[in-house]
Amino acid sequence: MHTYRLTFDCPDSIGIVNQVSTLITEHKGWISDASQHSDDETKWFFSRIEILADSIDVDLEGLRELLTPLAESLNFNWKLEDSTVPKKVIMMASKATHCLSDLLDRWHSGELNCEIPCVISNHDDMRGLVEHYGIPYHKVVIEKDNKQPGFDEVERLIKEYQGDTIVLARYMQILPPTLCALYPHKVINIHHSFLPSFIGAKPYHQASIRGVKLIGATCHYVTEDLDQGPIIEQDVSRVNHRNKVEDLVRLGKDTEKLVLARGLRAHLEDRILVHGNKTIVF
Numbered sequence: 001m002h003t004y005r006l007t008f009d010c011p012d013s014i015g016i017v018n019q020v021s022t023l024i025t026e027h028k029g030w031i032s033d034a035s036q037h038s039d040d041e042t043k044w045f046f047s048r049i050e051i052l053a054d055s056i057d058v059d060l061e062g063l064r065e066l067l068t069p070l071a072e073s074l075n076f077n078w079k080l081e082d083s084t085v086p087k088k089v090i091m092m093a094s095k096a097t098h099c100l101s102d103l104l105d106r107w108h109s110g111e112l113n114c115e116i117p118c119v120i121s122n123h124d125d126m127r128g129l130v131e132h133y134g135i136p137y138h139k140v141v142i143e144k145d146n147k148q149p150g151f152d153e154v155e156r157l158i159k160e161y162q163g164d165t166i167v168l169a170r171y172m173q174i175l176p177p178t179l180c181a182l183y184p185h186k187v188i189n190i191h192h193s194f195l196p197s198f199i200g201a202k203p204y205h206q207a208s209i210r211g212v213k214l215i216g217a218t219c220h221y222v223t224e225d226l227d228q229g230p231i232i233e234q235d236v237s238r239v240n241h242r243n244k245v246e247d248l249v250r251l252g253k254d255t256e257k258l259v260l261a262r263g264l265r266a267h268l269e270d271r272i273l274v275h276g277n278k279t280i281v282f
């Protein structure tokens with residue numbers, strides 16, 4: 001279904017929904033889906049509205065012009081997207097194949113509505129897998145003692161392919177602050193623990209030492225603060241004393257794949273609003 005997706009957040013007050021829906025209705029817009037949340041602690045309001053594109057008497061840019069005065073008067077942080085314009089998702093991975101191969105399969109089957117202009121990795125291990133799908137593969141080595149040239153090349157590639165979303169599918173390098181700043185709330189990572197537990201490298205080893213009874217995975221937006229970005233999606237799976245760390249790694253893969261796919265889908269469908277270091281996922 002072809003819709004225009006309006007997402008916004010603003011200081012809460014009475015009549016916001018009425019003013020927005022009245023404007024849409026005055027232009028014959030049919031609201032096919034509407035979600036909102038009023039946060040009584042922060043006195044902040046969040047909304048996502050889908051409008052049937054064929055119903056309203058203006059195009060996307062016309063609707064943007066109509067909404068601008070209201071958005072300014074109500075201090076909106078807002079986006080207006082066309083559901084038929086796929087996001088350009090640059091995938092990044094290192095050596096672990098499960099998350100990337102799962103996303104490629106979901107994309108190839110049409111489950112994920114996006115374009116994948118290229119895959120970037122710091123290793124060659126997944127070239128065959130990626131090129132099987134006809135997707136360009138770029139190996140960009142990140143030198144341990146001189147990382148910036150590698151990340152400069154990563155940035156160049158993202159711009160060359162006009163990527164608007166970057167997915168770290170078990171990409172095991174910490175992105176520099178400059179790259180994080182260029183793509184706020186557009187870089188999505190899968191961390192293989194139930195954050196905030198076990199931040200950093202080798203979380204399953206940390207979990208095994210701790211003797212946990214649950215392992216988990218967390219999909220979050222990437223910030224310069226390692227594994228501290230706004231959480232999008234999480235899930236857990238049960239483990240026990242018989243499980244060695246290799247078992248945690250094996251059992252955790254299914255949770256990682258599911259959590260990353262759910263988180264990316266929410267992003268692709270413009271269902272995520274970020275406020276501070278938290279998300280509202282409609």
Ligand SMILES: Nc1nc2c(c(=O)[nH]1)N[C@@H](CN(C=O)c1ccc(C(=O)N[C@@H](CCC(=O)O)C(=O)O)cc1)CN2
Pocket residue numbers: 168171172173174175176177180189190191192200201221222223224225226227228229
């Ligand atoms: N700026 C950010 N970059 C990355 C984040 C993030 O939240 N902010 N998440 C990580 C993913 N990650 C765990 O999920 C993670 C990856 C890598 C490391 C790490 O210590 N890497 C070493 C190099 C390891 C190697 O060479 O194999 C390093 O970068 O020095 C910790 C956690 C992705 N990036």
